[in-house]
Amino acid sequence: MKRYHLGEFEELVLLTVGILDQEAYGVSVLEEIKAQTGRKVNISAVHTVLNRLEDKGLLTSKMGGATEERGGRRKRLFVLSSAGRLALEDVRNMRNKLFDQLPPFALDFSNGY
Amino acid sequence: MDTKHSHEPPKLAIRFLEWYCNPEKLEEIEGDAYELFNLNLQEKGLSYARWKFIWHVITFFRWSNIRRRKPTYQSYTQAAMFKSYFKLGWRNLRNQKLTTFISVFGLSTAVACSLVAYLFTEQIWFKGVNQKNKNELYQIVYKVEQDEGIVTKGTIAEPAYELLNASSSKYQGLTRVWRGSNVLIHNNETYFPRTQFVDSDYMEMFSYDIQSGYSGALEDPTQVILSSEFAERLFGDSPAIGQEISLVIAEEEKFFKVAAVLEPLKDIEIFEFEVLARFDLIWSKNEDLILQDQWKKECWTFIQLKNESELANLKSTFDQIQSSQNRINLDQPYLEISTIPFTELVPMASKIDNGVIGFMGQGPIILLATIAGFILVLAIFNYVNISILMATKRLKEIGVRKVIGVSRFQLILQYLSENFLVCLGAIVFGCLIASAFFLPGFNSIAFKNLQLDLLGNWMVWAWLGALLLFLTIASGIYPAIYISSFKPITILKQKAAVGKKGWITQTLLTLQFTLAIIGIIGGLAFVQTNAQNAEREWGYDSENKIILNVPDPTKFQVLENQIQNNSKVISTAGSNSFIGNWINTNEMKVGDTEISTQFLLSDPDYLTEMGVELLTGQSLDELVPADHETSILVNETFVKESGLLYPIESIVEIDSVDHRIVGVVKDFHTIYFQSEVEPMVMKASNTKDFDHLTLSFSAGNDQEAMEEVRAIWREIFPKDLFTGQFQSQVFDGAINDARGVQNVLLVAAGLCIILAAMGLFGLVSLNLKARIKDYCVRKVYGAGTPGLAVGLVRRYLLLGSLSAVLGGGLAWYAVGGFLDSFFAFHSGVGLFPVGVSIALLFIVVLLTGAYQMIYLNKANPSVVLKSE
Incomplete structure (x- = not known):
């Protein structure tokens, strides 16, 4: 199987969905990213990425419950699929492998990320 | 902050979102937008939240979120829908046979009329269009200065042919063409056929269908080619090939053998002839003529070139011709020799002197187009009126369909597709009527040979297709919009008043009557003028x-x-x-x-x-x-x-x-x-x-x-x-012409009155049927039939009077102008045609009223009212 290369933002969203476990939908992902990384992202960008990841089979979704602040509309709840988890592990392994090969002085620049 | 309940996101933005958003994604997107709105409302206040909401709606406007049709799924259902529309339409038509007949008959006659007008126009405007080599043929012309300025002459000095023939320039074919007026003798009988003298290349350059014989017949100068009509006139049933005829050329009788007979020439052909003979024969005594006279003789010369670039090669030969001509004939020197593409001959006809196509009479085209237009408009008005009333029977169907969620657009589409069926029927019947009655009649009046050639003429198909589309839209769009505009609630509560206020119906009916009156006055005025001219003195004694x-x-x-x-x-x-x-x-x-x-x-x-x-x-x-x-x-x-x-x-x-x-x-x-x-x-x-x-x-x-x-x-x-x-x-020809126009106008007038009568009849009977209960209730309460009928007809009498005034007035000027353009001597429209046509109109209205009265008289209230 050809491996799908995750983009940086895709990886972030995929991770966030994993963290949120059963409670991942557009706004919660947005808020979580903001809380965890301080990044301000656009809600429609989050939607696009969620839909794309679902199309790739990395996420699965189902309709969740309606709440008052949503004007009675239901949420689409996303869950990490096994392929999604595999993809995240892949990325992490790749990162670690590359990271380990960095020459020593490069380590000085690694703080803060 | 408890503002979250009292504040809503901007409505316009929501509407926009709901309009564009794919329904499958709408819920989650809208939910998220609302949730963010509420978060923002709590954190940053209302105006920020509202602004942010709008921003979100705009950012959601992405390709992946926009509503799109899913083609396969939808077209499948649409095909099924159209099938059901057609079935419904067919049932409707079958249920209302009389009114359907009226509409289809009206439209068919209109189609037949416009078909005749089209075919007539086609053979004038598209002359030569069926020639195979039309894009390779050119006529050689020259420009000369005359009193009225620079003039293009369609002919060229005859020796130009010899020079071109002798030159080294390449061409596919070259022919001179000369329309002769020669007496033909066969079996001691003399005839005066239309002869055309050409060179032997002619039959290769121009395409003709050969009935018998061979196309190379003209290679031999002692042979001729005849048209099939003329061959039949000469030889009857016996075979023409090999027969001997003689032509009187320059006062000398020359003998020829018939070597080929052509299929009947169509009107669309650019050359009309009955006998085709070799060009060399008419001016064969060229050697005897002095040079100057040779160069004064002019004829049409056509050249065939494989492609346009070869034209440049002819330049030197043209220069040679021009210098020879200008050396020999000093009085009117050629300014320039050029070529005109064969396909440009018709558009340029008015700019070429002595061209192949002489006078292009626009008069008959305008006359026929006007008549066809009149009848088409009448028929369409008829149809619009009747179909609006026919729809009253279907209002409930429309109401129910609307309630279960059919959009207005779909209703219009359904109506138009039904209408398409009717118009298709009208086109088919129109073709039948045209080829069975109108075309033969018109041909005998106008000495034409117009035919509806559906197999060989693609232009007719294109035209019929365009007409079908036009008819469908023109006759269907108003009724479609009108009947789909009713609200289900009014329909289902039976409060819809179709055709009651109907000012459009009344306007259309008035216009219809007006057109009919103008048509009849035109026809009658022409008859009257012809009758008067038959009595008019010629100014001399023509007897014996x-x-x-x-x-x-x-x-x-x-x-x-x-x-x-x-x-x-x-x-x-x-x-x-x-x-x-x-x-x-x-x-x-x-x-x-x-x-x-x-x-x-x-x-x-x-x-x-x-x-x-x-x-x-x-x-x-x-x-x-x-x-x-x-x-x-x-x-x-x-x-x-x-x-x-x-x-x-x-x-x-x-x-x-x-x-x-x-x-x-x-x-x-x-x-x-x-x-x-x-x-x-x-x-x-x-x-x-x-x-x-x-x-x-x-x-x-x-x-x-x-x-x-x-x-x-x-x-x-x-x-x-x-x-x-x-x-x-001596005036028989002119009198026959006038009588021909008279007959065309009378047929048109007859059609006008029939169409108007049928339209009125359909309208009144539909109206009556729609309100029959109303009338029966009145009958029960003691209203007499005559009183009811008067009430029914009064409106139409009023409209009729209005049209009488309108039509009479308009016709007085329009028909007067028409007579002016046709006759220098006529005594105007006169009261007789106006009176007769108005009387005819009222007779039609009253007869319709009388028929309805009988119907009403027969209607038994106990039967009509029992059903409820």
Whole structure:
């Protein structure tokens, strides 16, 4: 199987969905990213990425419950699929492998990320 | 903050989102947008939240979120929908047979009319379009400076052919074309066919269907090709190939063998001929002519080139032709020799002098198009009116469909697709009606050979398709929009009032009546004018006179002597041309004013014999020598136009010679009443100018006199065409033309009244049926049938009166203008046609009323009202 290369933002969203476990939908992902990384992202960008990841089979979704602040509309709840988890592990392994090969002085620049 | 309940996101933004968003994603997207709105509301306040909401809606406007149709799924259901629409439409039509018949019949006649108009226009505007090599053919023309400026001549000096032929330039084919007027002799009978002389390349350059024989027939100069109609006239059923005929060319009889017969020529062909022969024959005596005369002879010359670039190669030959011509004929030098593509001949017809396509009469096209347009509009109005009322029976269907969620657009589509069925039927029937009745009738009136050739003519298909589309939209769009505009609630509560206020229906009906009245007045006024012109004096005595043609003036005296010997003949007179024919015009000078007049040369006693009335002065006298030299007679119009107060003894200068007016004659008609009487000068001349001989014979058996005269004539001119005719028949051609137009107009008027009547009938009966319960309730309460019928018809009588005023007024001007354009002599529209057409209209309205009254009388309230 050809491996799908995750983009940086895709990886972030995929991770966030994993963290949120059963409670991942557009706004919660947005808020979580903001809380965890301080990044301000656009809600429609989050939607696009969620839909794309679902199309790739990395996420699965189902309709969740309606709440008052949503004007009675239901949420689409996303869950990490096994392929999604595999993809995240892949990325992490790749990162670690590359990271380990960095020459020593490069380590000085690694703080803060 | 508890503002979250009292504050909502901006409505417009929500609407926009709901409009564009894919329904499958709408819920989650809208939910997220709301949730963010509420978060923002709590954190940053209302205006920020609202602004942010709008921003979110805009950012959600992405390709992946936008509503799109899923093609496969939808088209599948749409095909099924259309099938169901057509089925519903078909059932509806079957349930309302009479009204459907009225609509389809009306539309079909309109289609048939416009088909005739189209085919007529096609063969004028698209002449030559079916020639296979049309893109490779060019006509060689030249430009010359004349009084009116630079003129393009369609012909070119005949020796140009030889020069082109001898030149090294490459071309596919080259031919000269000359329309001859030659007498053809077969079995001692003389004919006067349309002959065309061409070179042997002609049959390869132009495509013709061969019935028998072979297309290379003209390679042999002693062979000819005939059209099938002419071959049939000559030889009847016996085969034409190999038969011998002779043509009189330059007063010499030449013999030919028929080697091919062409399929009937269509009207769309650019060349019309009955006999095709070799060009070399007519001017074969070229060697005898001096060079200058050779270069003065001109004919059409066509060249075929494989592609346009080869035109450049011809330039040097053209220059050579031009310099030769300008060296030899100094008076009118060629400015430029050029080519005109074959396909441009029709569009450029008016700019080419002596071209292949001469006068393009737009009059008949305009007349036919107007008639077709009239009837088309009438039929469409009819149809619109009836279909709106027909829809009343289906209102519940529409209401129910709307309730279960059918959009208005779909309803319109459904209606239009039903309408498409009806119009398709109308087109099919229209074609049938046209080819069975209208086209044969029109062909016999207009001497045309128009045919509906569905197999070979793709343009007709394109045109029919366009007409179908136009009809479907024009007749369907208003009813579709109208009936789909009702709200289900009004329909289902049975409060919808279709056609009650209906000002559109009433306007359409009024217009329909108006058009019908104009049509009828047009037809009747034309009939009236023809009848009046039949009674109108020609200004001379046409009874018991025969006009003989004299092919050879040198034999005039012999003919006259022989004729005078016949016991039936009373007197004879010779003339150049004759009264009732086209007469030469000449420029004359009266004092300082120049006028162009008709100039009739004849025996001194010609006018006396013709019974033309002398107003003042005296006639020309054979015994007075001056009357043979410088005396002239003039007509009233001449006196009027020249401004002479005392015409007698006045001097008129003709060709620099002074002539003296000795008498003034009353105006008489040399041409039919379509043209004004022109100024005319009559002068005595001698037999060398005479090409016609007019004789009076004792009253009695006309045909016998003609036979005897013909026998004498034949003895003297054994090889010429006899065109002798009675003086009383000289205007027959023009009268037949006028009668043809009259018949076309009468048919159109008849169709107008039938369409208007049927439309009214359909409308009234639908209206009646829709309100029959209403009427029956009134009947129960004691209303009489006549009273009810009056109530029913009164509105139509009112509309009829309105149209009578409108139509009568419009027709007075329009038809008057039309008569002006056709006749110089007519007595206007007059009250008779107006009266008759209005009376006809009211009869139609009243008859319709009467029929409905019978229907109403028969309607039994207990049956009608029982069902509920």
